[in-house]
Amino acid sequence: MNTLPEIANRLTSLCNERKFVEAYTELYDDNAVSIDPNNNNEPITGLHNLIEREKQFLANVEIHDINVSDPIFAESYFSVILSMNFTVKGQERKTIEEVCVYKVENGKIISQQFFIG
Template sequence: MNTLSEIANRLASLCKELKFVEAYTELYADNAISIDPNNKNEPITGLENLIEYEKRFLANVEIHEVNVSDAIFAGSYFSLVFSMHFTIKGQGSKSVEEICVYKVENGKIVSQQFFIG
């Protein structure tokens, strides 16, 4: 699996199944970078760091629902609309909708950036 559409569809499928860590392990390059407004838009670099960041998030939430749109494509990029309803431990329920933009090189996701609406 290394076409842009295969990677996008696999990512969407894993996210819908709440398999976020598996998505990183399977689809991301070792040197991948993430820009996330929940991290003050400070880049997180390296697959191990991305996985640890995700594990910390998942340890502090109970996810109730996830929806992922079909992908749109442009060059080596694809984008998904991602919405999630979850409860943060000790803080209550929250819903988030974001546009996620991914860049793929050599069959792996090398960057992601999230824009929260």
């Protein structure tokens, strides 16, 4: 599996199954970069750092519902809309919707950027 549609569809499937760490391990390059508004849009670099951030997030939330749209494609990029209803420990339940943009090179995701409305 290393075509853009295969990678995008696998990511969508894993996310809808709430297998986020598995998605990073299987689909991301060792030097992948993530830009997230929840991190003040400061880039996080390296697969290990991305996995650790994801584990910290998952340890502090209860996910009630998640839905990842079918991907759309443009050259080496794909994008999905992620909707998630969750509760952060000690906070009220909330729903977010974000546009997620991914870049793929050599059969791996090398970057991701999230845009929250």
